[in-house]
Amino acid sequence: MSESELKSILTELKNEKCHWQDVDKTSVLKSMLEHIGSTDSELRDQLIYTSFYKLIIESNQIETQLLTELLDTCMELMFKGIGEKETDTVFTRAFSTLLVALILNRDNQENFLSSSKVNSIKEELMKYIYLEKDLRGYVAGKGWAHSVAHVADTFEMLVKNPKLDKEDYPEILRVLWSKVLISSSVYVHDEDERLLIPILEMLERGLNAADIEELLQHLPNELKIQKEQIEKEKYWLLVFNIKTFLKSFYIKINGNPKLLQLQKKIEHRLARIF
Numbered sequence: 001m002s003e004s005e006l007k008s009i010l011t012e013l014k015n016e017k018c019h020w021q022d023v024d025k026t027s028v029l030k031s032m033l034e035h036i037g038s039t040d041s042e043l044r045d046q047l048i049y050t051s052f053y054k055l056i057i058e059s060n061q062i063e064t065q066l067l068t069e070l071l072d073t074c075m076e077l078m079f080k081g082i083g084e085k086e087t088d089t090v091f092t093r094a095f096s097t098l099l100v101a102l103i104l105n106r107d108n109q110e111n112f113l114s115s116s117k118v119n120s121i122k123e124e125l126m127k128y129i130y131l132e133k134d135l136r137g138y139v140a141g142k143g144w145a146h147s148v149a150h151v152a153d154t155f156e157m158l159v160k161n162p163k164l165d166k167e168d169y170p171e172i173l174r175v176l177w178s179k180v181l182i183s184s185s186v187y188v189h190d191e192d193e194r195l196l197i198p199i200l201e202m203l204e205r206g207l208n209a210a211d212i213e214e215l216l217q218h219l220p221n222e223l224k225i226q227k228e229q230i231e232k233e234k235y236w237l238l239v240f241n242i243k244t245f246l247k248s249f250y251i252k253i254n255g256n257p258k259l260l261q262l263q264k265k266i267e268h269r270l271a272r273i274f
Contacts, residue, residue, distance in 0.1 A: 014051070020055070098150050100154050101153050108162075134147055149190065166205065172202065185237065186237050
């Protein structure tokens with residue numbers, strides 16, 4: 001169905017002028033997936049995503065078999081136009097990862113995904129975040145893209161999944177960390193705090209703080225290399241992103257006695273970034 005038709009149906013469902021048992025749910029869900037990356041922010045954010053949230057999390061109205069099928073489709077959609085910048089395909093990628101987060105959230109409650117499937121999700125998410133080049137947050141006239149923040153939310157749900165092997169934490173940490181070392185743009189929509197959420201979750205669940213300390217230790221050399229390779233303006237964007245992230249990290253772990261050494265390491269590194 002067209003975007004306008006879908007919008008009309010979802011609006012009626014949202015306003016309780018009709019109910020899901022009154023519509024062809026399979027057809028509507030298919031259309032929601034087709035238009036998950038719509039540039040109409042009301043349709044994409046307030047209707048499609050919100051409807052998925054209510055159906056998957058609040059009311060459990062999508063059976064686990066169908067959720068698995070939706071998951072498989074999302075794993076394809078989140079690579080649509082991958083590598084592009086400043087194009088509308090980012091909305092499809094970003095909101096597909098959000099749907100993956102909802103399905104993982106449901107699995108965390110009901111345990112219907114296999115361990116191999118969870119591992120496959122991990123591999124695809126790491127591949128996706130590494131390849132994503134469109135880092136825009138809010139896009140004028142089209143609303144939130146927020147690819148980095150959205151995939152960080154998805155990694156949070158992945159980390160909370162008991163089937164994820166804790167030995168995967170250092171690898172996940174490194175791929176999240178790579179999205180801090182960005183010189184192509186400045187994060188201004190709380191991407192730093194969103195990237196921190198799965199990292200802090202891993203720390204709570206057994207990630208060794210020494211793995212983070214090692215990354216901190218390598219920062220000066222990384223900055224030195226980048227300073228020689230990129231334009232001065234881009235270098236200072238990189239410095240800004242790193243400082244913002246580390247300041248947020250410092251604040252988030254402030255007062256946690258178990259992470260006192262890590263906090264001191266962050267403070268030490270911040271004082272020497274220039």
